[in-house]
Amino acid sequence: MAQASIGIIGGSGLYKMDALKDVEEVRVETPFGSPSDALILGTLDSTRVAFLARHGRNHTLLPSELPFRANIYGMKQLGVKYLISASAVGSLKEEAKPLDMVVPDQFIDRTKNRISTFFGEGIVAHIAFGNPICKNLAIVLADAIASLNLPEVTLHCGGTYVCMEGPAFSTKAESNLYRSWGATIIGMTNLPEAKLAREAEIAYATLALVTDYDCWHPDHDSVTVELVIGNLLRNAANAQKVIQETVRRLSENPPPSEAHSALQYAILTQLDKVPTATKEKLGLLLQKYL
Ligand SMILES: CSC[C@H]1O[C@H](OP(=O)(O)O)[C@H](O)[C@@H]1O
Numbered sequence: 104m105a106q107a108s109i110g111i112i113g114g115s116g117l118y119k120m121d122a123l124k125d126v127e128e129v130r131v132e133t134p135f136g137s138p139s140d141a142l143i144l145g146t147l148d149s150t151r152v153a154f155l156a157r158h159g160r161n162h163t164l165l166p167s168e169l170p171f172r173a174n175i176y177g178m179k180q181l182g183v184k185y186l187i188s189a190s191a192v193g194s195l196k197e198e199a200k201p202l203d204m205v206v207p208d209q210f211i212d213r214t215k216n217r218i219s220t221f222f223g224e225g226i227v228a229h230i231a232f233g234n235p236i237c238k239n240l241a242i243v244l245a246d247a248i249a250s251l252n253l254p255e256v257t258l259h260c261g262g263t264y265v266c267m268e269g270p271a272f273s274t275k276a277e278s279n280l281y282r283s284w285g286a287t288i289i290g291m292t293n294l295p296e297a298k299l300a301r302e303a304e305i306a307y308a309t310l311a312l313v314t315d316y317d318c319w320h321p322d323h324d325s326v327t328v329e330l331v332i333g334n335l336l337r338n339a340a341n342a343q344k345v346i347q348e349t350v351r352r353l354s355e356n357p358p359p360s361e362a363h364s365a366l367q368y369a370i371l372t373q374l375d376k377v378p379t380a381t382k383e384k385l386g387l388l389l390q391k392y393l
């Protein structure tokens with residue numbers, strides 16, 4: 104199968120990467136079903152990358168409907184070691200304004216209906232997740248953003264991403280609650296992805312692109328899709344520049360990541376006690392440890 108060590112998941116507004124050359128569409132099948140869409144392999148400068156439109160190229164999948172496990176397993180099948188997630192978010196802080204970029208370092212889980220693990224069916228594993236974002240990948244991403252000096256964009260390094268279930272946006276009481284918790288941004292997708300990427304020993308970092316002030320801000324209209332769409336396109340253009348620069352830096356100097364050995368001390372079940380069918384299903388994740 105074709106290979107790429109850098110993966111990109113494009114969220115709302117980022118359904119393709121215009122700069123990709125020598126594009127090949129790969130329809131992978133995984134033990135967890137099909138990914139949201141074909142994985143698009145292409146060359147950015149001289150580096151092969153794998154791109155996936157998180158909600159499908161025509162935005163047909165709700166956050167709760169996303170095949171998170173197939174998406175991450177599909178990236179693993181292509182050999183991805185670094186995964187950059189580009190995501191639209193609402194801002195929970197005055198200083199993070201629409202069009203700004205945030206590279207968060209924490210998550211709060213407010214999802215209800217997601218399967219966020221590859222394990223079960225006779226194998227128990229508990230990954231460490233105190234630092235859910237790969238620090239070194241986040242540094243490369245933040246440095247790439249800073250180096251571009253994008254007009255109208257302020258970079259915020261660090262911050263907490265609240266991952267809500269959706270699809271309805273938050274109530275004002277919820278939005279204010281998250282603000283009282285000190286959270287910075289809100290979205291509906293990144294937390295299950297980050298957990299599964301860690302279980303798959305893939306370094307994961309989020310490029311959060313602010314589209315709105317959610318519904319808490321007294322001087323701004325509450326978030327609606329109409330309001331978000333206006334900023335998505337400008338964010339998508341900026342995001343592509345950032346991703347290209349990040350890929351260039353990563354391919355020149357791929358950093359070490361704790362994620363790359365996340366399962367080393369995480370698996371509780373003795374591997375010879377794991378049912379054969381489960382071992383086969385998780386082959387790609389377990390092969391190093393068998
Ligand atoms: C377009 S508004 C809500 C929608 O946007 C974000 O998607 P993504 O994280 O894939 O960029 C948010 O999580 C919601 O799914």
Ligand SMILES: Nc1ncnc2[nH]cnc12
Nearest residue numbers: 191192193289290317326
């Ligand atoms: N305010 C918001 N809440 C949840 N997800 C979002 N994505 C973009 N804006 C959002």
